[in-house]
Amino acid sequence: MSVGRLLRITLATCLALLCTAAPAPGAAARVRAALAGPAVNGSGSTFAAPAIDQWRVDAGAKLGLAVNYNANGSTSGRNQFEQKLVDFASSDVSYRFPDNLANEPTPSFPFTYMPLVAGGTAMLYNLKDNAGRRIEDLQLTGELIMKIYHQYWKSNGNLFWDDPMIKAENPHLEFRLPNTRVSVVARKGGSGTTAVFTGYLRTMAPQLWHEYLSNTGQNCYGGAPCLPTSDWPAERGGELRADSAGLADFVASKDGTIGYAEYAYALQRNLPVARIKNKAGNYVLPTACNQAIALTNAERNPDGTYNLTKVYDHDHQSAYPISSYNYVIVPAGGSDPAKGETMAKFVLYSITDGQKLAADLGYSPLPSNLIKQGFDALVDVPGHPEIPTDPDKWGKFYESLTLPDGTTCGKAGETGQDGGGVDGGGGVGGNDDPGTGNGDQNGNNNQDPNGNNNQDPNNGGNNNNQNNDQNNNQTQNPNQNNGQNNPGGNTGQPTDGPKKNTPGNTGNTPGQDGGPTGGADPTTGGNNSTSPTAGGGQQTTTTGGDPTLALQQQQQTPGQSAGATANNLIDPRLAADSARSVDNTAKSVATPWTLYVVALVIIVGVFLPPPVLRLVRRRNRS
Known part of the structure; x- marks a missing residue:
C-alpha cells in the first residue's frame, strides 16, 4: 500500500471519529429518561427541598427518572396540585390546615398523602459577642421564642440580645450576650414550616400567641383562641422571606438575626442553631435521632398525616420538640399511568x-x-411498579441512629411508659434515667451535628464517659475556648451545655461547658456522618463522586475513634443545587475537539509522504 493511500485512509478514519463523536451532554440521560417514562413535575415544601433535590439527582442517575421540583412553599404546592398544574405536591401539613377551618380548595379527584421525610425546624441565628466571636451555644425555650417575637413587635424593634429574659435562660452567656438589636425574620406567604412552627408556639405559650395574632389578618374564629397558621402575620413587623433558603441567607447576612427554617438549611450555610429546651428540661439540638425520638409521639390522622401536639411536649430526655413530617401528595386514580409509574418509582426510591x-x-x-404506610398508599397510584413487602429493610436506617449512651433510636422508641407512639408503635416515655449510663451527663446529652457525638476531645474520640457526673462532680468540658482544644480544628456547632435537672436525675449537676465543640463541620467534609455508633464509631458513606454510590452505606466498627474513616458523602450544602451541578459537569466533558485535532496533526506528521519530508529537510539545511 502506498504512503498516499495510507494517508487518505488515516484522514478518513479521523473524520469518521469526528463525525461519530460522543453525543452532546445530557443526551444519555435524556435517552434513559425516555426509556423510563415521561417527566413529572412537582412543587411545594421548602422544608423537604434539600432532600427532594438530592433524590431527584440520584433517581435520575440510577433509574433514569426525570423529576422536576419547584420549592415554592407548601401552600403553593397544594394549590397547584389541586389545579392540576403539577403531577405531585410536597406539603408539611394537610389541606385546610388547621382543623379543617382554613378556606382552601381541595382536589376534586382522588389523592393520597404519604410521609416522605422527617425533620426538625431549627432556630437559626447569627450573633457575635463584643469581642467579635460567634456565639454558638444559645439556649431557648418555646415560651422564650414566643416572647422574642412578641416583644420585638411590642417594642417596635427595640429589643436587644442582652435583655434580662434572654440572659436568664443563658447564664453561661451572661457576659457574652451583646447589646445588639434583635432582628427577627419569618416566612412570607403560605408555608408548611410556618404551620409547624406556629403549632409549636401555640402549644408552648398559648396566651402570648393569642395576643400576638389577635387583630391581625388571621381569623381567630369568633374570639376563640388563635390557632396555628401557615401565613405569618406581616402586621407584626420584622423581615419576611418567601422561602427557607431566602430566610437562611438573610440570617447569615445580618448580625443579631434569628429566624426559623429546616435544619438542613443551617447545615448548608454553617449557621449555628439554638438548643431548644424539651419537657425533660434538657436543651437539645435537632439531630436525626433527637427528631426521630420526638416523633414517636406523633398520632396518625385518618387522612394519613400526623398530629404533632404530643411531639412538642415529648418527655424523653433527648426529644427535639419542633420535629415534624413532610408528605408527598399524589393522585390515587384517574391520572396518566405512564406519569404515575414515574411518580411512584420516584417516591418509592425516596422512602x-x-x-x-x-x-x-x-x-x-x-x-x-x-x-x-407509603407502600400501602403507592398501591393506589396508577401505573405503580411492584411494591416491596419488607419495610424493615429500610426502617433500619432509622433504628441504627444512636444516642450518646449507645441506645439506638429504634430501641428508644420501643421503651417508655406512655404506650403512645406512631400508629401505636410505643412511645418513648420517662423510664430512661439520665443519671445511669448515658453519654456525658455534664450537659452533653445529645449528638453534635458535626458528628462528634459529644465525645471528650482529649480521649481520642472514644466515648469513655470519664467525666462521670454520677458522683456529683461538677466537671468542666474543655470545649469552652471555641473548640481550640479539639483536634478537629474547626469550630463547630455547640454541644448541649448547661441543662436543668428534672426530678429523678440522680446526682447530676449542671454542666459548665456550653461551648462549641471543634470537630470537622459536616458540610465541609471530614466526619459528616450523624449516625455514630455506641463506641464512637461512625456510619460513613463513600461516593467516589457518583451520587448513586452514596447508597452504599458502610458501618464503621464500634470503638473506632471518630473520623477514622474518610467520608466523601455529597456535601449537604450542594443538595439544593445538585441538578445544576450535574448539568455543569456534563457540559465540562463535552466532545474533546481539541484532542481530536492534536491527534490528527500527529497522525499526519507520522505518515507524511516522503517528498514532503525531503522538502522539509532541504529547507532546514538551507
Whole structure:
C-alpha cells in the first residue's frame, strides 16, 4: 500500500471519529429518561427541598427518572396540585390546615398523602459577642421564642440580645450576650414550616400567641383562641422571606438575626442553631435521632398525616420538640399511568434507598411503619411498579441512629411508659434515667451535628464517659475556648451545655461547658456522618463522586475513634443545587475537539509522504 493511500485512509478514519463523536451532554440521560417514562413535575415544601433535590439527582442517575421540583412553599404546592398544574405536591401539613377551618380548595379527584421525610425546624441565628466571636451555644425555650417575637413587635424593634429574659435562660452567656438589636425574620406567604412552627408556639405559650395574632389578618374564629397558621402575620413587623433558603441567607447576612427554617438549611450555610429546651428540661439540638425520638409521639390522622401536639411536649430526655413530617401528595386514580409509574418509582426510591442519606442531609430517616404506610398508599397510584413487602429493610436506617449512651433510636422508641407512639408503635416515655449510663451527663446529652457525638476531645474520640457526673462532680468540658482544644480544628456547632435537672436525675449537676465543640463541620467534609455508633464509631458513606454510590452505606466498627474513616458523602450544602451541578459537569466533558485535532496533526506528521519530508529537510539545511 502506498504512503498516499495510507494517508487518505488515516484522514478518513479521523473524520469518521469526528463525525461519530460522543453525543452532546445530557443526551444519555435524556435517552434513559425516555426509556423510563415521561417527566413529572412537582412543587411545594421548602422544608423537604434539600432532600427532594438530592433524590431527584440520584433517581435520575440510577433509574433514569426525570423529576422536576419547584420549592415554592407548601401552600403553593397544594394549590397547584389541586389545579392540576403539577403531577405531585410536597406539603408539611394537610389541606385546610388547621382543623379543617382554613378556606382552601381541595382536589376534586382522588389523592393520597404519604410521609416522605422527617425533620426538625431549627432556630437559626447569627450573633457575635463584643469581642467579635460567634456565639454558638444559645439556649431557648418555646415560651422564650414566643416572647422574642412578641416583644420585638411590642417594642417596635427595640429589643436587644442582652435583655434580662434572654440572659436568664443563658447564664453561661451572661457576659457574652451583646447589646445588639434583635432582628427577627419569618416566612412570607403560605408555608408548611410556618404551620409547624406556629403549632409549636401555640402549644408552648398559648396566651402570648393569642395576643400576638389577635387583630391581625388571621381569623381567630369568633374570639376563640388563635390557632396555628401557615401565613405569618406581616402586621407584626420584622423581615419576611418567601422561602427557607431566602430566610437562611438573610440570617447569615445580618448580625443579631434569628429566624426559623429546616435544619438542613443551617447545615448548608454553617449557621449555628439554638438548643431548644424539651419537657425533660434538657436543651437539645435537632439531630436525626433527637427528631426521630420526638416523633414517636406523633398520632396518625385518618387522612394519613400526623398530629404533632404530643411531639412538642415529648418527655424523653433527648426529644427535639419542633420535629415534624413532610408528605408527598399524589393522585390515587384517574391520572396518566405512564406519569404515575414515574411518580411512584420516584417516591418509592425516596422512602427506601433515599432514606440512607436523610441523616446526612439534616433529616431523620422514616421508621418501618411509615415506610409501610407509603407502600400501602403507592398501591393506589396508577401505573405503580411492584411494591416491596419488607419495610424493615429500610426502617433500619432509622433504628441504627444512636444516642450518646449507645441506645439506638429504634430501641428508644420501643421503651417508655406512655404506650403512645406512631400508629401505636410505643412511645418513648420517662423510664430512661439520665443519671445511669448515658453519654456525658455534664450537659452533653445529645449528638453534635458535626458528628462528634459529644465525645471528650482529649480521649481520642472514644466515648469513655470519664467525666462521670454520677458522683456529683461538677466537671468542666474543655470545649469552652471555641473548640481550640479539639483536634478537629474547626469550630463547630455547640454541644448541649448547661441543662436543668428534672426530678429523678440522680446526682447530676449542671454542666459548665456550653461551648462549641471543634470537630470537622459536616458540610465541609471530614466526619459528616450523624449516625455514630455506641463506641464512637461512625456510619460513613463513600461516593467516589457518583451520587448513586452514596447508597452504599458502610458501618464503621464500634470503638473506632471518630473520623477514622474518610467520608466523601455529597456535601449537604450542594443538595439544593445538585441538578445544576450535574448539568455543569456534563457540559465540562463535552466532545474533546481539541484532542481530536492534536491527534490528527500527529497522525499526519507520522505518515507524511516522503517528498514532503525531503522538502522539509532541504529547507532546514538551507
